[in-house]
Amino acid sequence: MIRVRNFGYTVFTVTCIFLMNTLSGVAQPATDRTRTPSTLAFNPPATPLITIDPYTSIWSFGSKLNADPTRxxxxxxxxxxxxxxxxxxVFRFMGKPTFPGDTLVHSALQHPYEARYTTKHPADNWASPDFDDSLWAAGAGTFGSRDTDRTHWTSSDIWVRRVVDLPSIPDGNLLVSAIYNDNYELFINGQRIAGIGGVSPNYEVTATQRRIRDVLRPGLNLIAFHSQNFSGPGFVDLGLLSERELNMDVAEQTSQxxxxxxxxxxxxxxxxxxxxxxxxxxxxxxxxxxxxxxxxxxxxxxxxxxxxxxxxxxxxxxxxxxxxxxxxxxxxxxxxxxxxxxxxxxxxxxxxxxxxxxxxxxxxxxxxxxxxxxxxxxxxxxxxxxxxxxxxxxxxxxxxxxxxxxxxxxxxxxxxxxxxxxxxxxxxxxxxxxxxxxxxxxxxxxxxxxxxxxxxxxxxxxxxxxxxxxxxxxxxxxxxxxxxxxxxxxxDQFDTQLYADARQAGGRSYAQLCVLAYRQAIAAHKLVARADGTPLFFSKENFSNGSIGTVDVTYPSAPLFLLYNPTLLKGMMEPIFEYSESGRWTKPFAAHDVGTYPLANGQTYGEDMPVEECGNMLILTAALAAVDGNPNYARKHWQVLTTWVQYLKEHGFDPENQLCTDDFAGHLARNANLSVKAILGIASYGYLAGQLGELQAEKEYLTLARELARKWMVLADKGDHYALTFNPNGGNTWSQKYNLVWDKLLKLDRSGESIFPKEVAQREVSYYLLKQMPFGLPLDSRRTYTKSDWIIWTATLADRPTQFDALIEPVLRFANESPDRIPLSDWHETTDGRHVGFRARSVVGGYFIKMLEKKLK
CATH class of the missing domain: 2.70.98 (Beta-galactosidase; Chain A, domain 5)
Incomplete structure (x- = not known):
């Protein structure tokens, strides 16, 4: 799921070139001559080493292979x-053999401790040693909603301050041992030391890349942490350990x-x-x-x-x-x-x-x-x-x-x-x-x-x-x-061709992002064989909630697989179709998932996403027909597609207050971008009907989609852009209308007429360029965080290479400069480049949408 949870080889000595400019035989694309060349280097936040599937997935965090254990x-x-x-x-060139050492600050697992806490958002300096927490409540770790937690916590956030007295400070690196759901952020004596996302019901030891003596001091020290819970039981506790490492020479890494x-x-x-x-x-x-x-x-x-x-x-x-x-x-x-x-x-x-x-x-x-x-x-x-x-x-x-x-x-x-x-x-x-x-x-x-x-x-x-x-x-x-x-x-041949194709489609920065995304997107899936020999390709929601086969993870990742092998996309969609067609899923809209990885026995997520998932499945089925050059896959599933389009006809244009993929800042009724998805889902059905020879249905649904598009333009109009919601009293809101990209790519009407007038996307892109932040375009006007996959889709709406580049460059800057050197996160802050949540997810397959556009042309 791509939002907060409901507040609920090749030996090739000269390949693998970071900048790839010196790659022999790759001509400078004509489109690049109109661009200002990127000056950004390529510095992956983490480098994939072994990428077999979501379980066997080993990375080098940061930039040096021998600076940290592989993870x-x-x-x-x-x-x-x-x-x-x-x-x-002997010289060490890979990994960093280390062992947990002495306990510096005990967790509640070892000894209960007292701390100050609050569940109300404190002042910005709350983690400073001189902050006055005398009005905060007193409690004992652990903090959480489980029966075993000593201090009851059931709200979305908790802030904790704990003072510890340390007689001496050892040398070495600092480790954190923590349990958490869904994340925590750690500060020591006012310094931000770590930020971890996901869920760990058992105490997880992680490295901080900080020397102990740089953050702790003899005497009193303030340990402060903030945790959030989005769904399920909330809990948090942590302690600090030293790290023992073997003493040996280190080889000098000269290039990566x-x-x-x-x-x-x-x-x-x-x-x-x-x-x-x-x-x-x-x-x-x-x-x-x-x-x-x-x-x-x-x-x-x-x-x-x-x-x-x-x-x-x-x-x-x-x-x-x-x-x-x-x-x-x-x-x-x-x-x-x-x-x-x-x-x-x-x-x-x-x-x-x-x-x-x-x-x-x-x-x-x-x-x-x-x-x-x-x-x-x-x-x-x-x-x-x-x-x-x-x-x-x-x-x-x-x-x-x-x-x-x-x-x-x-x-x-x-x-x-x-x-x-x-x-x-x-x-x-x-x-x-x-x-x-x-x-x-x-x-x-x-x-x-x-x-x-x-x-x-x-x-x-x-x-x-x-x-x-x-x-x-x-x-x-x-x-x-x-x-x-x-x-x-x-x-060798594939790597060279992918880079050349990506650079021709979108320039050098874009090509670097595609290189960064390729292995990650594939390795977040498992390819299995159904009993009848059909390939099924299951995604896992990494550091999101662990769902398997999630539709709104399939949707953003689809461009990579549409580009290189549509059979894999069908293998992602087939379980959702079969779920409905078998009678196990009886609701008149598409399911959200088929279970929790690796058990695909039926939806386990607690809330439906009716408009979101119906639109996703219809649009992707149309995209498959466009790439395959025939509607055979749609014919196979026509009955259930018809059920889903009927749902969109009744409920899709002006969506109710329901969960969708952009609900990071909470649920939202009358979501204009979700409405775009519904309209293009209806148009996709019309397109497929025409491919199947059902000309009356083609005319009906394409006409309806165009009518709704013009109505949408009125309801969402904000002059120089379109609003976040159909709410006349909602202020000057805005959001990325990335779903419009399929209107540009698929040409759903055989007459060549688009569903939305081209001026809609042009107006939006011009407005987005006014809202750029150092590390990207925010998702919408509610917050400053963003989703990088959606930025690439939004950038693909641009008609001019300079506009595309302007939207792409900050995303590469985030990958290069984010202080969180972890497998690529698709959810990050545009102000400082910190990751907010998620990592190593398949949705970065969406980066390939610009290459898909070129293929479909």
Missing amino acids: HWTGRAHQLNGLIRVDGR QMTATQSTFTFAAGGVELTVRFTAPLLMDNLDVLSRPVQYITYTVRATDGKAHSVQLYSDASTDIAVDSPDQPVVWRRGRTAQNGPTLNWMRAGSAAQNVLGRKGDNVRIDWGHLYVAAEANGQTSNRIGSLAGALNQFEREGRVSDTPDEGRPTIALNNPTVLSLAFDLGTVTGKAEERHWLLAYDDLKSVEYFGQPLRAWWRRYSKDSDGPEAAIERALQAAETDYRQLRNQC
Whole structure:
């Protein structure tokens, strides 16, 4: 859902170029010659490393691969570590092996504490040490609405101030251990230290990237935090910890590069250059490869000082990747591929419990199936399963790793994580590059439960349980190894073409945003096979509420899939159609979702979005007909589409006070942008009727849509723009009318006449340019925050490249400069670039709408 909840690989040494200007063979597009070239660099807030699905999704937060542990998109450490040993000296190039240390400020889980709190919005300086909180109430942590919470809190917001006395301050980095629903913002002695969104019912330890001595001092310290609850039980509590880290040299990162399917980092260490490349072959013209849960990490090493060096490389993957929480026991084993094909040694780890499909929700990670690490079996590669500290110490001493005798024993790995580690002995390295690669995979066994039936991932659709536990994943690993060189070339070609196409469509800044969005949008889905062989493509609402198959997440993400493979969009829409057509959903409008990820057994969100979801489904069905060149998909679902358009005829033009995708600032009746969606939903039905030969219905619905559009212009008229609502007493309000973009793209009337006169969009765009903020165009006049996907749609309404650029540039600035270095958030503040909520969501697939416009032309 895209709003607040109802206050309820490729080895390619010269690819992955940030600025991409020097990319050989890509001509300067004619459209760019009329533009002022962007001066903004490309600095992703977080860089995708492994992007298989919503569960196996590992990122490097910030700009350096070795500045912080690698993390799941939720922020939980999912560690990938890398060392290079040059002439016996070890340098760390990936990850940052750390361990929670001493408690600095205890949470209520450890000891109850007293604090001051208020549920009424305080003065702006409320987090300052000298703020007078004597009139605030006194209470004990935890704060929340659950029976176990010590201080009752049921409102939308709470502000808490707590004074702690610390006799001394240790060195090291600061960690926060917190529970929260839905988020918290932490201040220490008046400094903003952290802002975390989502839900964590268990105490979650996160890094702050701050030194302890920079924020705490001996004596009295003020710990202040603000939390919000949008739906469900509210609760918040936190404590502070120190972070212990291993002492070792750090390789110097000399560059970071990113393309659509690859992330590349280059390091200098001991007279050699190391290039590290992560490749996710998410190529949408090959669903078997797209779905195969295997990705590549490639190392290229060469001497840069004219000397010969003895070089070894170390890599590991933590077993934390296979559990939701580090306190869950894990088991492990190893094997070697025995079938025809490349011979690989593999290691695997998974939870001891293996409760398949037993955990659902938002801020959760998978705890069934198995993590795999594999590499070619040869005498130069060694591997080990055991403690992180033991593996690191052995590699530092010997330049290799070897097994420990306790393999397979269940373990709880809190202070000394268990890792699957491997080492490559490159021997003597000179100026000629030496290359090695390894494979990381995750076999989830069963991926989604669909109306009571567990479904396999698409790549696993032909596997049988009787084949044995490793047969399917061994075949996948061997296929991935066999395809390695071919996929290198395909990813190179795709990345180059995507950037060139995006730049031609919308300029350099726009192309950089598309590069940033590509992997994120795909990896927020899971491709599974229905029993009849139909592909279903389920989205997960990351840090939103964890819903699966949400229509108003499908809608903004659709342009990417319409552009590259409409079959995937059909796989997103099919569950909603089937939900209604099966009789399970009986309401005369489209459902909001089909459950909570990964259980797609029916809508679980507590409030319907009737106009929103009907409009979304009708418009996307028309878009599919336009891209496919035929209405066959609409014909398949014509009966339920007819039901939904009837709802829009009766209720869509002047919407009641109902939930919609823009209700971040609360519910809103008579929403003008929602009305635009309803009108274009009606027009989409008319367009589809004409494609199906139902000419009378075509005329009826297109005529109605045009009549409503002109009526809309009167009701929403504010002179130089159109209002937020049809409310004559609503003041000089405004909002982004991004839904108008489909009128421009689809040409719903075969006469070529648009549904809304072109002057509507032109007037709106001119007005929006007056409302720009440093980090983007606000969503509407109520608040200064925005949704970046909608900004790209709004910018696509512009007829002049200069207007488009003016709206796009601040969005790239947000990605580059936001103080929150996390996977891309689509909901952020336009004043200071801070993220408000959400991250790693699929809706950034909407960035590709400008490219879709070019395709449809």
